[in-house]
Amino acid sequence: QVQLVESGGGLVQAGGSLRLSCVASGGTFSSYAMGWFRQAPGKEREFQAAISWNGGRTYYPDSVKGRFSISRDNAKNTVYLQMNSLKPEDTAVYYCAASSAYRDSLWRDQRGYGYWGQGTQVTVSS
Numbered sequence: 001q002v003q004l005v006e007s008g009g010g011l012v013q014a015g016g017s018l019r020l021s022c023v024a025s026g027g028t029f030s031s032y033a034m035g036w037f038r039q040a041p042g043k044e045r046e047f048q049a050a051i052s053w054n055g056g057r058t059y060y061p062d063s064v065k066g067r068f069s070i071s072r073d074n075a076k077n078t079v080y081l082q083m084n085s086l087k088p089e090d091t092a093v094y095y096c097a098a099s100s101a102y103r104d105s106l107w108r109d110q111r112g113y114g115y116w117g118q119g120t121q122v123t124v125s126s
Helices: 104-108
Strands: 003-007 010-013 018-025 033-039 046-051 068-073 078-083 092-099 120-125
Touching: 003 092, 018 033, 018 092, 018 120, 033 068, 033 078, 033 104, 046 068, 046 078, 046 104, 078 092
Parallel strands: 010 120
Antiparallel strands: 003 018, 018 078, 033 046, 033 092, 068 078, 092 120
């Protein structure tokens, strides 16, 4: 059983940056692909970034390519999401998740993840 705890959310002005962190416990962190998703009020949860077990592969939707960057530190059981050039439409609750799926196509889909954090709120003001 993996427990995930996100932190680093907050209020930031448009154009600013935030770095989210997610610390894992209760499992072998390096055996999981990790992902970040977000959910805005009234909207579906959507994929933001994913990273392979050793950090060698990363994936992003077109909407955040060049602005968001995912990384991980397996020694610290932590995955990060660096968010730059933030926009008001990035406002949402951000969740990290752990996947034991082997196919990387599943890492872009929330159904590929078995463990979720409680989320951290990111609010971008205009």
